[in-house]
Amino acid sequence: MPELPEVETTCRGIAPCLEGKTVEAAIIRQAKLRWPVTRGLAKKISGALIEKVTRRGKYILIETTSGVLMMHLGMSGSLKIVPSKQLSEKHDHFDLVLAGGKALRFTDPRKFGSIFLIKKEDLGQHKLLKNLGPEPLDDGFSVEYLYQLSRNKKVAIKTFVMNSHNVVGVGNIYANEALFRAGIKPDRPAGKISKARYGVLVEEIKTVLAEAIKQGGTTLKDFTGSDGKPGYFKQELQVYGRAGLPCEVCGKPLKEIRMAQRSTVYCAQCQK
DNA sequence: CAACCGCCCTGGGAGC
């Protein structure tokens, strides 16, 4: 499942293949995704020049002279560069066909992803973007920021950091990992955690994401070749997916609880 | 407003 590091890796992988290219056509095979694909997208984007590929949270933004193509990979989505003549498979819902024989192909078995075409001037006001919190790796995501925001909040710290209004891009896996590294019990109320502990948490969130992005670099090399190869960061995970297995620090079996319908794994000994 | 839950979807694993 693409978390922020994978989205970042995807952006870095596809950007050189897209920037400066002209869009010949867009092929929409499945318009029914998490939300309907923007009406008339194919017609509107044909002939556009791709200027820049960026990212906001987990939204990939492909800026063109005809508007911004905004894509979210949801749970199971991926993007790759393929020869435009390559036959599509069952879950290949969208192609952005480029001049020169290649295409950007969007694949998403569970259809939790989304694709929009937005006017550049409307981007900041788009409902999916306008309420997003700071980027976790930016300086705006600081101890002061998170600590102040957390005051008087009763919500559990894990739910708090996974809320994209507070900070973007911290999904279930990295929330679990960062809390373990910071030694904070996931169900502790956000408003009752000291500033010093927020200092540790903010650092661990940044570190774990940065490390995962670095690992993504390995995938980057053959990005256009095969699929996104899930699990490249898997060997680094200390708690996620390890319920019942011994804590790598103290050896006690890791516990699993459900928080907001999400699997939550922690060490009762190391996390307080 | 906060807290919570339902929902969108399908592959894969467990259980029988």
Place this chain on the structure above:
DNA sequence: TGCTCCCAGGGCGGTT
């Protein structure tokens, strides 16, 4: 081996 069941989960939108 094949069926059925259930779970994974980002994130919005609706309800309480």
